[in-house]
Amino acid sequence: MENLALIDSFSEFKDDKQIDRVTLMAILEEVFRNALKKKFGSDDNFDIIVNPDKGDLEIWRNRIVVADGEVEDPNEEISLTEARKIEDDFEVGEDVSEEVKLMQLGRRSILALRQNLISKIHEHDNTIIYKQFKDLEGEIYTAEVHHIRHRAVILLDDDGNEIILPKDKQIPSDFFRKGDNVRGIIESVELKGNKPAIIMSRAHPVFLEKLFEQEIPEVFDGLITVKKVVRIPGEKAKVAVDSYDDRIDPVGACVGMKGSRIHGIVRELGNENIDVINYTENITLFITRALSPARVTSVKINEETKRAEVILKPEEVSKAIGRGGHNIRLAGQLTGYEIDVLREGAEEDVELREFSDEIDSWIIDEFKKIGLDTAKSVLEQDIADLVKRTDLEEETIQAVVNILKEEFEE
Structure with missing residues (x-):
């Protein structure tokens, strides 16, 4: 038949x-x-x-x-x-x-x-x-580099499924060759037409959180909880950890003797600088810890505006701000507060917003992004360094400096 x-x-x-x-x-x-x-x-x-x-x-x-x-x-x-x-x-x-x-x-x-x-x-x-992959969203997955394109790396897993690692989901220092095994999290899965588009990310904060689960037994077992992770991929990250067992030092357990435990994670992330911080519900103490390695003198909290004024000794300010403003930016993201850095003995200083009639607000915001919100904090910086750390032209910065100098010359 x-x-x-x-x-x-x-x-x-x-x-x-x-x-x-x-x-x-x-x-x-x-x-x-x-x-x-x-x-x-x-x-x-x-x-x-x-x-x-x-x-x-x-x-x-x-x-x-x-x-x-x-x-x-x-x-x-x-x-x-x-x-x-x-x-x-x-x-x-x-x-x-x-x-x-x-x-x-x-x-x-x-x-x-x-x-x-x-x-x-x-x-x-x-x-x-x-x-299958929708159930794996947010989980670590490993696949092999199959093809390298300008805007993405195409990976294949053991079953021949195609996984896309876009350029903006990679760590800036990532460099792949065909055949390399790559780890990341499955960030999203969507049906485009009838074909699933599986997107991997190595830049997402959850990737770092999952690496902690994989590499640190106490986190995997639930003895230590990762409360929050913030990252600037490939540059710096801050991880707040907590433990309900008073006998466990969560920071020490995560870092390990001489950094032995966290070293593998740092290497996986292209030598990303990772600060592990003890979580606390005391927001003043949490902000103080989040600004590590800087030593904070005092913190003034405004709950309504979610702002914090932090007083530091002049030699601690650059540590609080960090290279490219990374430290203060991540501290703000970790705590949920916008942090204003003030120097001890800066009573004669003037806040930048007082110059809003002479300096455009977007320019003031550019300085504030890197933790500079007073006249003296700007004047103490090298102009060439400010050009690198902000999106401002040298001429614009020089014009601002001239305006600020006039204030103190008067």
């Missing part, structure tokens, strides 16, 4: 790893019903018998016998003369079941059927892959 072993006739799907035989037979039935609708206008009077154990499929068309010349719908009715060619004892009004051979659908229909089957199989596979 021509319809026997249909799976074998589509051999490329027979050994498909993503689909079982029963599901494949169900897809075959759906595809054939679509073909019957196109060929005969309806599939309501067709029986499709699928045998997944044998891998065969039979199609039977059911019609009613009518008198010769009274056939109105050839799909549902058959003339007495035609019926008796099947069996010679049929009478008007009886039901006739006739097997439909595959070739009766026509060569063009068979080619379309085959293409439709390919599409349905791929759609099924993609749904399975989507669900």
Whole structure:
């Protein structure tokens, strides 16, 4: 029979790893019903018998016998003369079941059927892959570099699934070669058309959090909790940790003897500088710890505006701000407060916002981004260094310096 072993006739799907035989037979039935609708206008009077154990499929068309010349719908009715060619004892009004051979659908229909089957199989596979990786969102995953493009690295896992690591999700110092194994978190999974787009990230804060879980047993066991992670990928990160067991020093356990435990994480992240901080609900103490390695003299909190004024000795200011303003920016993100740095004995200083009639507010904001919010804090800096640390032109910075100098010369 021509319809026997249909799976074998589509051999490329027979050994498909993503689909079982029963599901494949169900897809075959759906595809054939679509073909019957196109060929005969309806599939309501067709029986499709699928045998997944044998891998065969039979199609039977059911019609009613009518008198010769009274056939109105050839799909549902058959003339007495035609019926008796099947069996010679049929009478008007009886039901006739006739097997439909595959070739009766026509060569063009068979080619379309085959293409439709390919599409349905791929759609099924993609749904399975989507669900598999959707469950892995936020988890660490490892895949091999397959192709390096300008804007992304294309990875393949052991099952041949394609994973995209975009340029902006990489650590700036990342350098990959074909065949390298790459670790990151599955950041997002979306269906684009019928194909899942799996995005990996190495720059996301969750990647660092998951590395702590993998590399530090106390975090994995739940004895130490990672409360919050903030990062400037490849540059600096701050991780707040806590433990409900007073016998455990969470910072010491995470860092290890002479940094032995955290060293592997730092290396994985391209020598990213990681500050591990004891979490506390005392916001004043938390801000003080977050500004490490700077030593804070005092902190004044404004709960309504979520701002904190931090007083430091002049020699501690540069430590609090950090290279490129990274330290103070991350401390603000970690604590949820905007931090203003003030120097001890700076009573004669003037806040930059007092110059808003002479200096544009966006320029003042650029200085504040790197922790400079008073006139003297700007004047103490080297102009060339300010050009590197801000998005301002040298001429703009020089003009600001001239305005600030006039204030103190008066």
